[in-house]
Amino acid sequence: MQVGGGEGASNALFIDTYYFWLIAIGAIVVLRLMTDARTRQYACAGLNLVFLVFVLGKQIAWLLAAGAILLFLYRAYRRSSLRLTLTLIIATAGSALFVAYKSAFFTHVPGEAWIQQLLAGIGFSFVFLRVIDLARSLQDGRYDPPRAEQMVNYLLPFHMLAAGPIQAYDDFARQPGVPNPLTTRETLDAVQRVAGGLFKKFVLAYALQKVFLTDLQAPGLWFALEVQILLLWLYLDFSAYSDIAVGLGHLMGVATPENFNRPWLARNLIEFWDRWHISLSQWIRRNLFIPIQLNLMRRYPRTDPVLIASLAIGVSFFMAGIWHGFSRGWLLWGAMHAVGLVVVRLYTGWMHKNRTAEQIAAYRDNRLILIATRALTIEYAAMAFAVVFMLK
Amino acid sequence: MFRPVAEPSTERPAEVGRVELAVRTVLIFLQIAAAYLLAEQVSPFFYQQF
Numbered sequence: 066m067q068v069g070g071g072e073g074a075s076n077a078l079f080i081d082t083y084y085f086w087l088i089a090i091g092a093i094v095v096l097r098l099m100t101d102a103r104t105r106q107y108a109c110a111g112l113n114l115v116f117l118v119f120v121l122g123k124q125i126a127w128l129l130a131a132g133a134i135l136l137f138l139y140r141a142y143r144r145s146s147l148r149l150t151l152t153l154i155i156a157t158a159g160s161a162l163f164v165a166y167k168s169a170f171f172t173h174v175p176g177e178a179w180i181q182q183l184l185a186g187i188g189f190s191f192v193f194l195r196v197i198d199l200a201r202s203l204q205d206g207r208y209d210p211p212r213a214e215q216m217v218n219y220l221l222p223f224h225m226l227a228a229g230p231i232q233a234y235d236d237f238a239r240q241p242g243v244p245n246p247l248t249t250r251e252t253l254d255a256v257q258r259v260a261g262g263l264f265k266k267f268v269l270a271y272a273l274q275k276v277f278l279t280d281l282q283a284p285g286l287w288f289a290l291e292v293q294i295l296l297l298w299l300y301l302d303f304s305a306y307s308d309i310a311v312g313l314g315h316l317m318g319v320a321t322p323e324n325f326n327r328p329w330l331a332r333n334l335i336e337f338w339d340r341w342h343i344s345l346s347q348w349i350r351r352n353l354f355i356p357i358q359l360n361l362m363r364r365y366p367r368t369d370p371v372l373i374a375s376l377a378i379g380v381s382f383f384m385a386g387i388w389h390g391f392s393r394g395w396l397l398w399g400a401m402h403a404v405g406l407v408v409v410r411l412y413t414g415w416m417h418k419n420r421t422a423e424q425i426a427a428y429r430d431n432r433l434i435l436i437a438t439r440a441l442t443i444e445y446a447a448m449a450f451a452v453v454f455m456l457k
Numbered sequence: 458m459f460r461p462v463a464e465p466s467t468e469r470p471a472e473v474g475r476v477e478l479a480v481r482t483v484l485i486f487l488q489i490a491a492a493y494l495l496a497e498q499v500s501p502f503f504y505q506q507f
């Protein structure tokens with residue numbers, strides 16, 4: 066495997082295609098000019114579908130057929146007695162397709178293109194997570210079933226298709242039909258966000274990859290350094306996509322959540338997941354961790370809550386590992402994060418039981434401890450990612 | 458009597474001055490230009506489309 070993609074190979078997903086930028090510019094102009102919410106939704110859906118025609122060609126017919134079935138299932142949520150069954154059908158069918166899709170990737174693709182295919186696969190994975198999020202929002206009865214154009218805009222937004230963020234349906238449904246006009250400063254900030262994302266991806270991440278990354282083949286101390294740089298490269302490359310998506314979202318007036326918030330400041334793994342791939346960790350919390358935890362607590366009310374929370378974390382990150390990719394590396398990555406999170410929870414619980422509030426405050430304010438915990442957290446995350454690249 | 462001292466505002470002015478606009482536009486242009494030039498190395502696709 067070549068870390069960061071082989072020489073000359075495209076690992077830029079869609080952002081290096083002319084049609085992505087053509088549709089982006091068209092969407093900014095069209096969506097900003099429209100003042101009627103409904104027409105705006107239709108226009109947005111049209112643009113998203115045109116983008117998919119460029120990506121998929123004739124294959125879009127399959128996507129439209131699957132979309133029609135999905136819309137039918139979503140509309141059936143009007144009958145509250147069917148909701149649980151519908152969610153089970155959507156989750157099972159979606160998971161089966163997802164597994165088939167991912168398996169095909171890993172059995173038919175030569176090793177050289179591993180990372181490109183992984184990134185492309187993640188593009189599909191983001192849609193899968195949105196399908197589930199929408200189903201669960203409807204199951205809770207919080208929203209009416211979406212109309213066709215709303216479903217297209219939530220599940221297949223062209224600017225978030227490549228590498229997220231994974232928008233929550235709440236976030237999508239609550240955005241204003243027609244956004245406020247942008248000030249000059251807001252426009253400039255948004256354009257800067259897009260330009261900065263391009264610079265991060267094509268200049269900084271690329272330079273780092275060229276100069277430092279050896280596919281983790283380097284010996285001794287150099288290997289240890291490469292593990293750190295690998296995390297920095299991942300951050301630059303991945304957060305660049307989010308910057309471009311968020312910047313374009315602001316320009317178009319389409320709600321687009323933030324995905325990164327200075328992850329190197331996290332002082333433990335729980336905080337790390339509030340700062341790294343935020344939209345994924347929130348999805349896991351909403352759709353896996355909380356439902357599993359609540360279910361177990363209802364079924365086993367006498368069981369230690371810490372044990373239940375640990376089990377819920379374990380299952381959640383096992384699934385998160387599989388979602389990223391079917392490899393020993395991703396499984397171990399999930400296990401490492403699950404173990405790390407459980408340890409943090411246990412340690413935090415122990416602190417609150419055995420230390421006074423003043424002692425805890427002094428602990429939190431201690432500069433040396435702050436530096437050490439930040440370093441330990443980022444180091445642990447770096448090692449977990451290194452495992453993914455070593456065990457494919 | 459002391460008058461309370463206002464906290465220095467952390468908010469930036471809403472209006473963008475000409476100098477700021479010019480500097481930021483140049484920086485944005487440079488970032489996009491650099492990304493465009495190096496994109497060829499990352500992916501030849503970027504050029505082939507034009």
